[in-house]
Amino acid sequence: MKFGQSHRASTKLIKRLTNSQRLFISCFRGGLIHMGKTDQAVVLEEHFASRAFSDEYGVVGPPSLFLGDRQKRIDELDLDGIDVQVLSHAPGAAQALERQLSVLWSSRINDELAEWIDGSRRFGGFAALPMADPEGAVRELDRAVNELGFCGAMIHGQTGGTMPDDPCYHDLFGMAEALGVPIYIHPGFPQADVSALYYDAYAERFPMFRMAAAGFTCExxxxxxRLMLGEITNLFPDLHLILGHLGEGIPFLLERIDESLARDNDGERFFKERFLRHFAVTTSGNFSDAALACTLAELGPERVLFSVDWPYCDTRKAREWIDGADLSPQDRHAVLRGNAERLLNLSA
Known part of the structure; x- marks a missing residue:
């Protein structure tokens, strides 16, 4: 049989395979099989955009950002070794709209996601919150968890100059603690004057300078x-928070931060203990062996969770990277899914 005939025959055979059979072949080719087993991952920083919100305000992003055929998405997850994908709204703009609009659009965005998930165990949701209305944010978090079945919430930086550590948000963090769900602290843009001072000189030539390359991490x-320096650590000792991108630089700087702040606290160290008590970090968008090794050394494997930052990063490449990482079988399971199952209260 010639190559062309063999290839066509193989293609016909693959089309007749079940999803589980395709998954095995994909895992074998991609290096996901470890000693005959594959650990299906739970990923937490994966995004979507509401079509209704985009029609109203405009959303720039790849076509895959919009919710489409759910079964097609599930098939893609199967091929990439992903068991559960937790989705969150990529543009954080809804939280910063005028108060009433923020409440309206946060609710609509969450309803759109919940309707699309439609009870599928393959997907979870982090709620969009109307941070312009702190009381409305509390109500929406409660509704999203108790009525829509979401796993927690994601917030995007500051809101109109008000930082998340402001006392006006204490009730929100208290609600998250009471519900037993985490709040994901996602990057957002700083105030316009701050952004202009630090980034405008290079914004045209290097637009990512104010975003993923530096601005998002610094902000x-x-x-x-600030959250660890404020009152919430005392008010809500069981609050769970999440940072992406392997901790936004904090693991690398943790010793220096802890030692420096102790000078202002009669020599008593406190920051690292607070950070380890409240924060977990994901690998989203930061697929570096050296950065992962540093993060594991500083935080421990129980606080590190695999994520991709899809669709801005490629799931297959991220999965191949984490499968090549130097992890023990126990730590690999924890990073891929065990920590997420515990943090998000997912059934095994």
């Missing part, structure tokens, strides 16, 4: 530190 690192 989110400061927000996470």
């Amino acid at each position: 989110t690192m400061v927000i996470a530190m």
Whole structure:
């Protein structure tokens, strides 16, 4: 049989395979099989955009950002070794709209996601919250978890100059603690004057400078530190928070941060203990062996969770990277799914 005939025959055979058979072949080719077993992952920083919101305000992103054929998405997850994909709204703009609009659109976005998930165990949701209305954010988190079945919420940086550590959000963090769900602290843009001062000189030539290359990390690192310096650590000792991108630089700087802040606290260290008590971090968009090794050393494998940052990052490449990482079988299971199952209260 010639190559062309053999290839066509193989293609016909693959089309007749079940999803589980395709999954095995995909895992074998992609290096996901480890000693005859494959650990199906739970991923937490994966995005979508509401079509209704986009029609109203405009959303720039790849076509795959919009919710489409759910079964097709499930087939793609199967091929990439993903068991559960937790989705969150990629543009954080809804939280910063005028108060009434923020409440309206956060609710619509969450309803659209819940309707699309439609009870499938393959997907979870992080709620969009109307941070412009702190009381509305509390109500929407409660509704999203108790009525829509969401896993928690995602917030995007500051809101109109109000930082997440502001006392106006204490009730929100208290609700998250009471519900036993995490809040994911996702990057957002700083205030316009701050952004202009630090990034405008290079924004045209290097637009990612103000975003993933530096701006997002710096902004989110400061927000996470403020949360640990404020009152919420005492008010809500069981609150769970999540950072993406392997901790937004904090693991690399953790010793310096802890030692420096102790100078302002009569020599007593406190920051690292607080950070380890409240934060878990994901690998989203930061697939570096060295950065992962540092994060594991500083935080421990029980606080690191595999994620992709889909569709901005490629799931297959991320999966191949984590499967090549230097992890024990126990730590690999924890990072791929065990930690997420515990943090998100997922059934095994």
